[in-house]
Amino acid sequence: MFVSQSNNQATGDVVAGSKTELNFITSGGSTDELTLLYAKLKTDGVGDPSGNAFCEKLLHYMAARTEGDVRGLEEKLKASDRLDQLQFAKELKEFAAKSIMRRQGSQTAQRIFSIVLDELHTKFTLVVSSAIQTGASRREVDLCISQTLQSTKSMLGENVLELTLKDLLGLLYFLGGNCHIRWDKC
Incomplete structure (x- = not known):
């Protein structure tokens, strides 16, 4: 289809057809904090010891919520027509949980994981959930998820924990399995 436009005067974009713009919110303070945390971690692989107790923020993400949408990962994937991802999602979710436990x-x-989980949860809520609620196609939702993962990976900078995009996707499934995110409409 060909669209002709002439004599347009605009102070913004002129679009003949569809235009999709995705803008991500990044927390600049996190990258500064990550740099400091990486420096601590590189000295001895531990940084500040925890006494094998989890910090409150990480515990929040590790515990399954008891109110609101308390469906498991499988039910959420089924409701969003994503059962084709179930086996992969379960494996990545388990790997994410084990990475945190290690x-x-x-x-x-733990603080690094908390920052990453906060970033993923916030971006998913603001960008991906918004796309889902407005009826975006699976392809469009997957693009939002991919961009969420990419921008989170970019935020990691030096990335001393060596988190890959697959690891970050596992953390999304971890959030989904613990009732923090969903892939279907509310």
């Missing part, structure tokens, strides 16, 4: 002795690593 760093149980480090308050520093």
Whole structure:
């Protein structure tokens, strides 16, 4: 289809067809804090010890919510027509939980995981959930998820915990399995 436009005067965009813009909110303070946390962690692999107790913020994400949408990961994927991802999602969710548990002795690593989970949860809520609520296609939602993962990975900077995009996706499934996010409309 060809659209002709002439004699337009605009102070913004002129679009003949659809235009999608995705803007992400990044927390600049997190990158500064991450740099400090990485420096602590690089000295001995632990940084500040935790006494094998989890910090409050990380516990919040580790515990399944008891109010609101308390469906499990499988039910959420089924409701959003994503059962094709179920086995992969379960494996990544388990790997994410084990990654967090392996760093149980480090308050520093726990703080890094808390920052990453906060970032993923916030961006998912503001960008991905918004797309879902407005009826975006699965492809459009997946694009929002991908951009959320990419911008979170970029925020990590030096990335001493060596978190990959797949690890970040696992943390999203971890959030979904613990009732913090969903892939279907409310």
